Amino acid sequence: MFKILVVGPSWIGDTILAQPLFKLLHARHRDLALDVLAPEWTLPVLQRTPEARRAIPNPFGHGELKLGARRRLGQELRAEGYQQAIILPNTFKSALVPFFAGIPLRTGFRGEMRWGLLNDVRTLDGIALPLMAQRYAALAGAAGEPMARELPGLRLNVDEAARAATVRRLELESERPVAALCPGAEFGPAKRWPAHHFAELGQRFAGRGLAVWLVGSAKDATLGAEIEKLSGGVCRNLCGRTALDEAIDLLASAQLVVSNDSGLMHVAAALGKPLVALYGSSSPAFTPPHSPNARILKLELPCSPCFRRECPLGHFNCMMQLTPERVFAAIEFDKIRA
Secondary structure, three states, X not given: OEEEEEXXXXXXXXXXXXXXXXXXXXXXXXXXXXXXXXEHHHHHHHHOOOOOOEEEEEOOOOOOOOHHHHHHHHHHHHOOOOOEEEEOOOOOHHHHHHHHOOOOEEEEEOOOOOEOOEOEEEOOOOOOOOOHHHHHHHOOOOOOOXXXXXXXXXXXXXXXXXXXXXXXXXXXXXXXXEEEEEOOOOOOHHHOOOHHHHHHHHHHHHHOOOEEEEOXXXXXXXXXXHHHHHOOOOEEEOOOOOOHHHHHHHHHHOOEEEEEOOXXXXXXXXXXXXXXXXXXXXXXXXXXOOOOOEEEEEOOOOOOOOOOOOOOOOOOHHHHOOOHHHHHHOOOHHHOOO
């Protein structure tokens, strides 16, 4: 058995975009045990990723060195006998645990002061590999080895019993097809489509006979309540009422997802759902949804993408002018099945 430890990224969406790497590693090593060291909030995604044998909580917060604690964790993992570590973040700190674990082959891109911590150092060609998923996947092969032109697709496991239990717990109807709206975006308000746009879109969906659920974290609860109110109660606010694993269950129960550029957008893509992804301040040129069922909507304004947390010009035209009418017109209703 060949054993690999992957040090995973800190964001939910980035964690999902690492799955093509996992698939390529399994194709390369017939008898592979693949474990992922990752922040606790990403573990529900990894637990539903069929290629990951084990998801190991990474207890270190952003910016925390905690050298002694990292050494102890590395020494604990030493007993696993990993033959290779693949470190996806480019930070010095992320490479410490595999080094302390004594993993003989430690692979990653050249990053901040990682000489010695990595002994299989790759140079990133950002032009040849414009997508994050491509950059991760490139680490599956040996240095200099050409990468497959097509990346493997995404797939998250769905536990049907758990999905049905989540729907029952929240007392949600299951007779009508469901449109799930994901109004949050962790990075900041510049990535969020306006609440009144979501409310109007929800009303349009209800007019087509769809149930409308708002799905998000506790940080999105206030925004969800605003959308629910603006929609006249048509949109059911479920933001903050689910943990991430249950939010995945809700998206698995939907027939259509409309989402900002967020972790839940990538979850919907990995579930294979018909998806409309809304982009404003960010760009799909780096981390688009990796799914043939996804449609990206973006206004090509001169000021976009700015990659700022808030609109630096104060008008927020990249999202304000992306109207509910335009989003509604992009929906392929013939693909929606009850």
